[in-house]
Amino acid sequence: xxxxxxxxxxxxxxxxxxxxxxxxxxxxxxxxxxxxxxxxxxxxxxxxxxxxxxxxxxxxxxxxxxxxxxxxxxxxxxxxxxxxxxxxxxxxxxxxxxxxxxxxxxxxxxxxxxxxxxxxxxxxxxxxxxxxxxxxxxxxxxxxxxxxxxxxxxxxxxxxxxxxxxxxxxxxxxxxxxxxxxxxxxxxxxxxxxxxxxxxxxxxxxxxxxxxxxxxxxxxxxxxxxxxxxxxxxxxxxxxxxxxxxxxxxxxxxxxxxxxxxxxxxxxxxxxxxxxxxxxxxxxxxxxxxxxxxxxxxxxxxxxxxxxxxxxxxxx
Ligand code: ASP
Numbered sequence: 305x306x307x308x309x310x311x312x313x314x315x316x317x318x319x320x321x322x323x324x325x326x327x328x329x330x331x332x333x334x335x336x337x338x339x340x341x342x343x344x345x346x347x348x349x350x351x352x353x354x355x356x357x358x359x360x361x362x363x364x365x366x367x368x369x370x371x372x373x374x375x376x377x378x379x380x381x382x383x384x385x386x387x388x389x390x391x392x393x394x395x396x397x398x399x400x401x402x403x404x405x406x407x408x409x410x411x412x413x414x415x416x417x418x419x420x421x422x423x424x425x426x427x428x429x430x431x432x433x434x435x436x437x438x439x440x441x442x443x444x445x446x447x448x449x450x451x452x453x454x455x456x457x458x459x460x461x462x463x464x465x466x467x468x469x470x471x472x473x474x475x476x477x478x479x480x481x482x483x484x485x486x487x488x489x490x491x492x493x494x495x496x497x498x499x500x501x502x503x504x505x506x507x508x509x510x511x512x513x514x515x516x517x518x519x520x521x522x523x524x525x526x527x528x529x530x531x532x533x534x535x536x537x538x539x540x541x542x543x544x545x546x547x548x549x550x551x552x553x554x555x556x557x558x559x560x561x562x563x564x565x566x567x568x569x570x571x572x573x574x575x576x577x578x579x580x581x582x583x584x585x586x587x588x589x590x591x592x593x594x595x596x597x598x599x600x601x602x603x604x605x606x607x608x609x610x611x612x613x614x615x616x617x618x619x620x
Contacts, residue, residue: 324554330588339357339488339611341353341604342533344604346370346374348377350605351611363489363495370485371421371497371499375421376418387455397415398411398414398501399514400514402523406523408434409427409435412441413441415442417451420499422450423436424515431444488590493525496521496523512537513540526588530561530562533581534579547564548565559585579598580596581596592607596618596619597618600618601616
């Protein structure tokens with residue numbers, strides 16, 4: 305890999321050396337599957353992906369299985385079953401998938417279906433569309449054989465009822481979390497998935513970044529993939545995951561690419577954003593990186609037969 309070095313001046317005026325790797329010469333990482341996912345529940349989700357990869361399965365199947373694991377967990381209050389509802393007490397789900405061929409599928413504002421990520425996969429595989437929303441997405445799911453279930457657990461319902469008493473506006477980082485999963489399989493092919501119940505007690509009808517291709521997830525099999533968690537509105541406005549991948553195309557290493565995308569957000573908020581965004585990124589050569597705006601952010605990485613949780617500190 306040819307490298308060139310130059311000095312970059314960050315928005316805080318600090319110069320830091322960045323090694324730009326020429327993306328054209330990027331080596332494909334084969335026979336060494338990698339799984340990268342958001343938050344501590346990513347560890348258990350990664351295990352599901354690993355099972356598929358060990359059998360020689362492909363990155364798309366592995367990413368979907370990992371996301372399904374988080375969706376099934378009633379104790380995870382930000383994804384699928386047990387997700388905290390919107391202001392009206394409805395659990396509304398957003399999810400998307402993207403594969404190594406650039407195919408994509410997504411669902412938004414979907415209710416009563418336990419595995420939105422698999423509905424998104426069906427949209428990708430079985431329709432000529434990319435995105436289905438709300439009632440149409442539900443009808444499509446049911447006609448494709450998905451069962452309808454009440455996703456509001458007693459625990460989440462009680463939380464919502466407590467919230468109803470004073471309707472305190474939740475600061476975004478208090479209740480957010482989403483699982484985004486990036487996978488590279490033994491052939492070196494990349495795919496990803498993202499699924500969430502979104503911002504707790506959001507307005508009825510609110511859709512976040514998680515079903516938006518390019519915002520919460522983007523995969524370019526020649527370069528790499530990226531995914532997001534955190535305040536969806538801000539990710540959408542900066543087309544975050546697409547930007548991270550484009551930064552890697554320009555030669556920024558994965559972690560630096562995530563930071564460059566976050567720098568755009570910092571700048572838009574006059575250097576003082578008061579919310580969280582976390583990005584994870586995977587490059588075609590198997591290198592990974594992550595970064596977050598504030599506080600800290602955990603991500604789960606499976607690489608070279610080890611599945612471990614890592615913590616990255618906020619940029620500010
Ligand atoms: N990005 C998700 C959303 O805005 C939530 C999160 O990741 O915390 O819906």
